[in-house]
Amino acid sequence: MKYLDEYRDPQLAKSLIESLRRRVYTKDEIRLMEICGTHTVSIFRSGLRKLLPPQIKLISGPGCPVCVTANEDIDRAIWLAGQPGVIVTTFGDLVRVPGSASSLNIERSKGADVRIVYASLDALEIARQNPGREVVFIGIGFETTAPTIAAAVKQASLSGVDNFSVFSVHKILPPAMRALLEAHEVRLDGFLCPGHVSIVTGSGIYEEVVENYRVPCVVTGFEPLDILQGISSAVELVESGRAEVVNMYRRVVTREGNAAARKIMDEIFEPTDSTWRGLGPIPKSGLGFRREWKNFDAVSRFSMPEIKVKEHPGCKCGEVLRGVMTPPECGLFRKVCNPQDPKGPCMVSGEGTCGAYYRYYQ
Amino acid sequence: MDQRLIQLDQGSGGRAMHELIDGLFISAFSNPLLAERNDSAVFEVGAGRIAMTTDSYVVDPIFFPGGNIGCLAVHGTVNDLAMRGAKPLYITVGFILEEGLDLGDLEKIVSSMADAAREAGVQIVAGDTKVVPRGKADKIFINTSGVGIVPPGINIGGANARPGDAVLINGTIGDHGMAVLCKREGLALENEIKSDAAALNGLVDQMITACAGIRVLRDPTRGGVATTLNEIAEQSGVGIRLFEEQIPIREDVAGACEILGLDPLYVANEGKVLVIVPRDEAQAVLSAMQSHPLGLGARCIGEVVSNDPGRVFLRTRIGGHRLVDMLRGEQLPRIC
Numbered sequence: 286m287k288y289l290d291e292y293r294d295p296q297l298a299k300s301l302i303e304s305l306r307r308r309v310y311t312k313d314e315i316r317l318m319e320i321c322g323t324h325t326v327s328i329f330r331s332g333l334r335k336l337l338p339p340q341i342k343l344i345s346g347p348g349c350p351v352c353v354t355a356n357e358d359i360d361r362a363i364w365l366a367g368q369p370g371v372i373v374t375t376f377g378d379l380v381r382v383p384g385s386a387s388s389l390n391i392e393r394s395k396g397a398d399v400r401i402v403y404a405s406l407d408a409l410e411i412a413r414q415n416p417g418r419e420v421v422f423i424g425i426g427f428e429t430t431a432p433t434i435a436a437a438v439k440q441a442s443l444s445g446v447d448n449f450s451v452f453s454v455h456k457i458l459p460p461a462m463r464a465l466l467e468a469h470e471v472r473l474d475g476f477l478c479p480g481h482v483s484i485v486t487g488s489g490i491y492e493e494v495v496e497n498y499r500v501p502c503v504v505t506g507f508e509p510l511d512i513l514q515g516i517s518s519a520v521e522l523v524e525s526g527r528a529e530v531v532n533m534y535r536r537v538v539t540r541e542g543n544a545a546a547r548k549i550m551d552e553i554f555e556p557t558d559s560t561w562r563g564l565g566p567i568p569k570s571g572l573g574f575r576r577e578w579k580n581f582d583a584v585s586r587f588s589m590p591e592i593k594v595k596e597h598p599g600c601k602c603g604e605v606l607r608g609v610m611t612p613p614e615c616g617l618f619r620k621v622c623n624p625q626d627p628k629g630p631c632m633v634s635g636e637g638t639c640g641a642y643y644r645y646y647q
Numbered sequence: 648m649d650q651r652l653i654q655l656d657q658g659s660g661g662r663a664m665h666e667l668i669d670g671l672f673i674s675a676f677s678n679p680l681l682a683e684r685n686d687s688a689v690f691e692v693g694a695g696r697i698a699m700t701t702d703s704y705v706v707d708p709i710f711f712p713g714g715n716i717g718c719l720a721v722h723g724t725v726n727d728l729a730m731r732g733a734k735p736l737y738i739t740v741g742f743i744l745e746e747g748l749d750l751g752d753l754e755k756i757v758s759s760m761a762d763a764a765r766e767a768g769v770q771i772v773a774g775d776t777k778v779v780p781r782g783k784a785d786k787i788f789i790n791t792s793g794v795g796i797v798p799p800g801i802n803i804g805g806a807n808a809r810p811g812d813a814v815l816i817n818g819t820i821g822d823h824g825m826a827v828l829c830k831r832e833g834l835a836l837e838n839e840i841k842s843d844a845a846a847l848n849g850l851v852d853q854m855i856t857a858c859a860g861i862r863v864l865r866d867p868t869r870g871g872v873a874t875t876l877n878e879i880a881e882q883s884g885v886g887i888r889l890f891e892e893q894i895p896i897r898e899d900v901a902g903a904c905e906i907l908g909l910d911p912l913y914v915a916n917e918g919k920v921l922v923i924v925p926r927d928e929a930q931a932v933l934s935a936m937q938s939h940p941l942g943l944g945a946r947c948i949g950e951v952v953s954n955d956p957g958r959v960f961l962r963t964r965i966g967g968h969r970l971v972d973m974l975r976g977e978q979l980p981r982i983c
Binding site for chain 2: 333334335646
């Protein structure tokens, strides 16, 4: 396991910080959005923000899958958990996210069968072991997790497991980037694009954003050094007025991405309209089941009622996800909202911006 | 051959229970006080103040690389006594067994408790056994309580840290938590991570001999180094600053934490001690630690400061600073 330290070389990092500080800037402020929650946490954990010169401003974006899941989808997951004979399976953080009136965690304590799994194939295994019950997997995440869930669906089909379905609330990133830029609510000079998503999709998906909006996109890894190199590259692009896609994570990301992962994702899912917390409905920004695979779609299998959504009054997760507000500007932050008793998803998730501010930032 | 399993009547107070106690516990823990079979153990104590503590053990899985629930239950209580500078003397043990527990497993656990007690120089002088119906407990829970003597002149406690003091640790962090988690999650690494579970009283004895002015000793178990240092910062009303590059961590533990999305500062240890000493005595204590087998990797990892009372900060490898908060909730493995 030697793979860590070379990307954490403190001397190299310090010299990059030094050259960013010494640089002469033509712009008063360069505003870069890190879209991915893993970037946000790494930036806070390394104390990077305070080391940057005042001209460089980092803004956290809508890149935490739990956080961007809309309240109505949380409510639907909770509704599913309440159906007789249903076992709801999901990744860890989601169970604690408050919906309109409850959370999966609360439902579980009342007797609902909600199980945390670490991989979608574990959910399929639960279905195999419980042939008399319906097992629903709550599929959240971006292009990173969608292929593994598609693989589980395909596996279920091949092995004839017919009591397994997926409630797909997967999201895809470029439409959200477009929505942020179109809204003109917050000025963005560049994006730091997520390494994990790009491994699957390839760096090519950002080309259209660059062409249409003239905003540079830099793909970076997650170590402090990776992020610093990404920032340096983005600053260079912004200062020289070049809008390009630059891949700074070449050790794993290619322009085309992982063909096998994309193929299975495309086989099972197709782009569908999806509602994001904070950003609202965005056309073709989610992944829904293709017609041939509808029998694995929890939405077709269960007739879900119309759900009346109630947002927590005062919760500013939406504003935080759009980059128009920082967590300390929210009236609930630290006062009534904290990791033990979160009012919104950005405080629940290990990748949420509010949680990162709470844990690492004074 | 039939598997030998724990039955309900082995906790009922009747013959089956006596056979279990005589055949297993008394012979394994053999000492005159226990052999008296009285309702309580009675013993002389020397001069000094008595330290007393208790802890319950529910670890899952009950066997993990580097130890099991039994030796853990002895080490934990011995260490809690040692953290006040006490010399641990006597321990009691309470077992809650689930009906159907493999008797062979119980024998292994008891024998490892006997070994741990012998190595730590303590006697197990009283005990209790209950058996609960299947499903009412998870295999085996153990409670241990212990007493020890604090020698005159020793005053070690969480409220004693002062600005300017040095923060030391006796070796790598996160080994126990990751050993248990990797076993539980079936995470197969090239080399198995072993728990650091160990009795620390010998090491502490050597440190106190080198420096009677040690201010704080605490074993960073649940919640890890981060949570323990936050407790000390709060109790003492001081700030603590850690230096990331000085904190010892095994490569495989760092790697496993990375895979599971955990911060090693919050991962449990069972054979580590955080030490706070006046700056000018730090070198003497460090040398004393490094000359003990459990302190070979001892390092100075931080300092006590007057600003930011009640808070812990980390100076990162790249020169940034960040808050190190107390553990809140459980650390959850990453989802993407």
